[in-house]
Amino acid sequence: MRPELGARDPDRMATEGVEEGRIHDESADAGGYLQSFELYETQSKFYMIGRSKTKNFSRVLKIDRSEPSELNIDEDSTTYSEDECKELLNRIHEGNKSTGGLKFVTNCYGIVGFVKFLGPYYMLLITERREIGAIFGHTIYAVAKSEIITLPNSTVQSNMTVSRDEYRYRKLFRTVDLTKDFFFSYSYHIMQSLQKNICESHTGQMIYETMFIWNEFLTREIHNRVKSTLWTVDLVYGFFKQVKLAISGEDVWLTLIARRSRHYAGTRYLKRGLNFDGHVANDVETEQIIFKDIPGEMPKCVSSVVQNRGSIPLFWSQETSKLNLKPDIILKKERDYHATRLHFENLSKRYGNPIIILNLIKSVEKKPRESILRSEFADAIEFINKNIPEERSLKYLHWDLHKHSRSKAKNVLTLLGKVAVGTLKLTGFFYCEMIPSLRNEGDVRWPNFVMDDGNDHSCNNHSTSNSSNTTDTDEVDMIEDGSREDNSDTSGYEIAKIEDHSVGHCLVKSLRCQQGVLRTNCIDCLDRTNVAQYAYGLAALGHQLHALNLAHLPSIHLDAALADDLMTYYETMGDTLSLQYGGSAAHNKIFSERRGQWKAATQSQEFFRTLQRYYSNAYMDVEKQAAIDLFLGHFQPQLDKPAIWDFNSFQHCVGKMGHAFTDENSRSFIKRSISDGNILHESYDPLSRSSFIHKDLSYSAPSGTLHTQFVKRMSDSNLTSEISKCETNVAELRKTPTMSEDQLFEDSISTYAYKDWHSNFLNLDSLLSNSNAGEEEINHRALIVNVKANEETPVPINNGFVIKVKVPTDCKKFSNYVAREVRSLE
Numbered sequence: 001m002r003p004e005l006g007a008r009d010p011d012r013m014a015t016e017g018v019e020e021g022r023i024h025d026e027s028a029d030a031g032g033y034l035q036s037f038e039l040y041e042t043q044s045k046f047y048m049i050g051r052s053k054t055k056n057f058s059r060v061l062k063i064d065r066s067e068p069s070e071l072n073i074d075e076d077s078t079t080y081s082e083d084e085c086k087e088l089l090n091r092i093h094e095g096n097k098s099t100g101g102l103k104f105v106t107n108c109y110g111i112v113g114f115v116k117f118l119g120p121y122y123m124l125l126i127t128e129r130r131e132i133g134a135i136f137g138h139t140i141y142a143v144a145k146s147e148i149i150t151l152p153n154s155t156v157q158s159n160m161t162v163s164r165d166e167y168r169y170r171k172l173f174r175t176v177d178l179t180k181d182f183f184f185s186y187s188y189h190i191m192q193s194l195q196k197n198i199c200e201s202h203t204g205q206m207i208y209e210t211m212f213i214w215n216e217f218l219t220r221e222i223h224n225r226v227k228s229t230l231w232t233v234d235l236v237y238g239f240f241k242q243v244k245l246a247i248s249g250e251d252v253w254l255t256l257i258a259r260r261s262r263h264y265a266g267t268r269y270l271k272r273g274l275n276f277d278g279h280v281a282n283d284v285e286t287e288q289i290i291f292k293d294i295p296g297e298m299p300k301c302v303s304s305v306v307q308n309r310g311s312i313p314l315f316w317s318q319e320t321s322k323l324n325l326k327p328d329i330i331l332k333k334e335r336d337y338h339a340t341r342l343h344f345e346n347l348s349k350r351y352g353n354p355i356i357i358l359n360l361i362k363s364v365e366k367k368p369r370e371s372i373l374r375s376e377f378a379d380a381i382e383f384i385n386k387n388i389p390e391e392r393s394l395k396y397l398h399w400d401l402h403k404h405s406r407s408k409a410k411n412v413l414t415l416l417g418k419v420a421v422g423t424l425k426l427t428g429f430f431y432c433e434m435i436p437s438l439r440n441e442g443d444v445r446w447p448n449f450v451m452d453d454g455n456d457h458s459c460n461n462h463s464t465s466n467s468s469n470t471t472d473t474d475e476v477d478m479i480e481d482g483s484r485e486d487n488s489d490t491s492g493y494e495i496a497k498i499e500d501h502s503v504g505h506c507l508v509k510s511l512r513c514q515q516g517v518l519r520t521n522c523i524d525c526l527d528r529t530n531v532a533q534y535a536y537g538l539a540a541l542g543h544q545l546h547a548l549n550l551a552h553l554p555s556i557h558l559d560a561a562l563a564d565d566l567m568t569y570y571e572t573m574g575d576t577l578s579l580q581y582g583g584s585a586a587h588n589k590i591f592s593e594r595r596g597q598w599k600a601a602t603q604s605q606e607f608f609r610t611l612q613r614y615y616s617n618a619y620m621d622v623e624k625q626a627a628i629d630l631f632l633g634h635f636q637p638q639l640d641k642p643a644i645w646d647f648n649s650f651q652h653c654v655g656k657m658g659h660a661f662t663d664e665n666s667r668s669f670i671k672r673s674i675s676d677g678n679i680l681h682e683s684y685d686p687l688s689r690s691s692f693i694h695k696d697l698s699y700s701a702p703s704g705t706l707h708t709q710f711v712k713r714m715s716d717s718n719l720t721s722e723i724s725k726c727e728t729n730v731a732e733l734r735k736t737p738t739m740s741e742d743q744l745f746e747d748s749i750s751t752y753a754y755k756d757w758h759s760n761f762l763n764l765d766s767l768l769s770n771s772n773a774g775e776e777e778i779n780h781r782a783l784i785v786n787v788k789a790n791e792e793t794p795v796p797i798n799n800g801f802v803i804k805v806k807v808p809t810d811c812k813k814f815s816n817y818v819a820r821e822v823r824s825l826e
Contacts (some may be wrong), residue, residue, distance in 0.1 A: 033186040034059060036229050037108045039125070040089065041065070041243050043099035043153055046123075047092065048086060048111075050231060053186075058085040061231055063123070071114055071121050077224040094136070108235035108641065110186075112146065112178070113218020117637045119162050119168035121151040124218065125180075126233065127705065133242030133255060135289065136298060138188030143178040155340050165643055169630065170646070175623070176631045181576060182214070183240045184233040191236050191259065193287050193462050194304040195430040195514060196386045209350070212236050212259040212285065217633025237262075237580075238284060239573045241585025244293060245565065248550045251293035256537075258577060259285045262632050268524060268582045268613075269327065273316040281311040282525045282581050286573070288537050290544045298434070303544040305429040306351065307536055308519045309529050312361070312373050313343040314380065325614055329369050331570035337380045344394060351517035356761070357381065357396040358532055360522040362403065370479040370523050375396060378758070387762075395426070395761035401528045405590055413558055414589060416535035420518075422762050427516035429540055431547045512547075527587040530574030534591075538566055558594075561701060567591055583616025584609045 030731045034050035041047070046063040058080045064072035080088060089297055095103035110684050112124035128145035148170070152158065184190060190272040200207060210216045219232045239258035244251055266273055267468045271281035287306045291299035315332040334340065347355050359377060364369040374574035378398060397419060405412050522528035538556055546554035556563050571591050578586035589608060592602040629635040635644045 032057060035109070035186050037110065037125075037231075039105040039108060039149075040092075040102050040104050041153075042092065042096040042102055043155075044096075046105070046151070046567055047089075047102070048231070049089075054505040057081065059230065060088065061226070063151065065151055066156060068152050069116065069120060071116075071151070071221050071225075073225045075231075077151075106147065108147075108593060109141075110184070110221065111219070111231050112233065112235060112577075113215045114151075114221055115173065115218055117166055117173075118639055119160055119166045120157065122170070123149045124215075125149065126505075130690040132183060132240055135185075135188055135190075135194070136254065136302075138185055138186045140183055140188070140190060142183045142240070143235070146178045148174065165637070168643075168645075169637055172623070172627050173630050175627045178235070181239060181580065182235045182237050184235050186233070189234075190232050190240075190257070193285075193306050193430075194289055194302065199513070200430060210762045211261045211263055211283075212238075214260075214262050214632065216262060218631075220633075228698050236260075239576045241569055241572065243544070243565075243569070245562070247545060247562070250550065252545075252548075252550065253289075253293055254541075254566075254569070255289040256573060257287045257289070258573055259287075260577070260580065261285075263633060266581075266625045266628050267617070269318050269617050270621055270625045271311075272318055273311055274313045274339055276339055276344055278313070278346055280313050280338050280343055282577075284308070284525075284577060285309040286533060286537075288540060288622050290541065290548065292548065292550075297469060301431070301433045301548045303429060303431045303547055304514075305424075305537075305540040305544065306514060306517060307533055308347065308351070309525045309533065310343075310375055310519065310521060311525055312359075312521055312523075313340045314373060314376055315339070316373060320617060325610070326369065329372060331372055331376060333376065337383050340380045341384055345715060347517065347519065348392065351516040353392050354395050354426055354516040354761075356426060356516065356518045358393060358419065358518060358520040359396065360401040360421075360520065360528045360532060363400040364403075373523070392759075395759075397757070397762055399757050401522070401532070404525070405528075405531075412531070413535050413538075413594070415533050417539050417558070419532075419762065420536040420539035423518045423536065424540060424543060426761070428512060428514050428516070429543060429547075431510070431544075433511075463465060463633055524582060526574065526578045526582050530577075530586055530588075531590050533574075534567055534570035537570060539562055541566060564595075567594065576649050583620060584612035656760075667803045680691045 006327075032052045035053045036051050036055075038049045038051075039046060040049070042065075044064070044066050046065060048061040048063070050059045050061065051057070060078070060080065062071075062074045062076065064074075089102060096102055106125070106127055106436035107533065108125040108127050109129045110126050112126060115122050116552045125147050126143050126145075127147045128143075130144045131139055132142045133140040149601050152160070192209065215232075215233045215235045219229075222232060223229065236259050238260040239256070242253060242255045245254055246252075261283035263277070263283065264275050265283075266281065274280040283753075284307060285308055287304055289302065289304040291302040294300065313332055317330050318325065318327040319330070344355055355495040355709075359374065361374050362649055363374060365371050378396075381394050399419075401412065404415070408495070466655065520529045520532045520536075538558075540553065541562075542553070542555040545551040556566075571586070571588055573587040574588070578584060587606050589602060589606060592605070624644075626647075630637075630644060638645065
């Protein structure tokens, strides 16, 4: 209830005296962050007192308690000293003595957000935290304990009718355990990479995507009302680990971060493929940061590298089954691959070009399952590449890791390491060198940099390809562990040189930026993907240490102790991500073999994890998915409408079903001031269009109509369902992604064709040569040909034999002929 006209609000009276007698000092809160909070209550309001880390200033937030189902929040614009804050609290207490005065409720460390189900609003608070690391002096915290508080006072609550569903929704909401794998920082934007933090914030404003902020929906209303982020924390869900390593006699901090996207988030069988907006399931950004430990000072040099994992960006699903460990894959073909293009457009916008795809799913199966997706994914990439400029084309490597993992684990990691080196040569990695200086945690100003050539070399200038970095991997000498020996200078990278003055408390000496990203997937993006991400991380770490002058060569041997340490960290990350999405720890057969674990013990462990994953998927995931949808705001309860538990697993799988499942008004980007946390601008576009898509494929639909028109096209039989069956012709599924069989043997065509390898940017012959896999890997090669029709051509086959054949005009006859010759020699 609001006070009657002419009546004086005792809470307002208590604050007026202090506000009128104090001149607001703009500099008092410049560059400051609120890090500790106290919550008080009166009969009509909650008062939250927020203090800076040094407690040199305080702010006040008022939350109304008299409305049964509305959220009224008011931020006091005054900055208070500690003494003034105590005086304010005394005035509030005196003014409310008739209704019980001012009472202390709890200490807390930030607001997670506000949520409403069918009845009152609730406030979710972090009541305990623990330090888990620091980046540039900015502390990273994990949630140790949280509490949910009902906003209306007891009198208002007594007049409300609370249904049984309200209690059930509240219980379901609380099953999202904030103490597991959620982390945040007050002064560092942990939701985005180090490169973006450094390269964007020199302007004094930070534009960051909200895709990794899991409480974006919960904070939406408070941000809309107070236009500030001072009172809330941005929760990132995934993995964070920071360890100190001794390398070349120096202490080095290694930080491994995994950020899980909130878009199309959920559990293994209920979230597969992608949605209409181009968001994929199990979308995780992994960042590896390394810098020297210099107590009390900013590091002189820092380096980071980012990679990505995500479900195969097609419309596909698997029906959860209690009787089948491996449910059939249901593929829906999209004629123009619109959503797939949206997905890669978004990757290009976030990371630049090139986008490099490492697809690890199976190529041949007795009963086609994964191979169906492999073929369709290859077709999608080929279709997209035909309609975009060459410099922005998708680069890919399709490789059946499962088949090759039957050989020695070291062989698999060696080959993946070579792929990683080829990828790093295309994308580069982030490196920043600067003159060190002292830095306080409250000071979030990042070093500015000035280019010496007058051109725009911003780290975020993703529209131009990093062509200066591009060198074919066969031009680089490969060494045994899969890295490259390269003692050349760094002229291929973007370099920023300083002018002779100080900016932001330090001088930036040089800067290199990562342009593009490696995107890895298997079927679940868990087990095989994690092995590939480790191989990439190891190759990147060698280059990072070399850039920091901590290693003579940009490589780390697979048998080195540092490689084993890094493997342990990636294994832990893989287990964490697998538990979140799949319900069990990851299958780590290759890691276990590298560690020398007893084979029987490995098999027993893998069997147990398979059963654990099956049980979780079959019996636990529907409720878990419902809790995630509720927490993220993808489902918003409404009176007289079906409850979330009334939807079956298929409806959760499909996503936005009917009135309830929605992601409307979801903020994609937030621009905020670094100095005071004020929100300057918000964008609600699901995926902003960039120059990635060729103009011939651009859409002229007005804003807000594109999605509707696309859904209509989809409903008009634009998608056709294909369910995998045992009798599917396997031969039809074994396609060469870049060209048809007829094209492969056309006159004057030179190409590399393998049974289990396909790539448009790596010379696979060079990869397979000089490899420990040697004889074992060559047995998987089908053909390496450089042919002209009607000419005798040498063709290498198994066991090193070479036969000379005359290529007929009929390519199918030629293919069958070679196959017969190979079998006869085997």
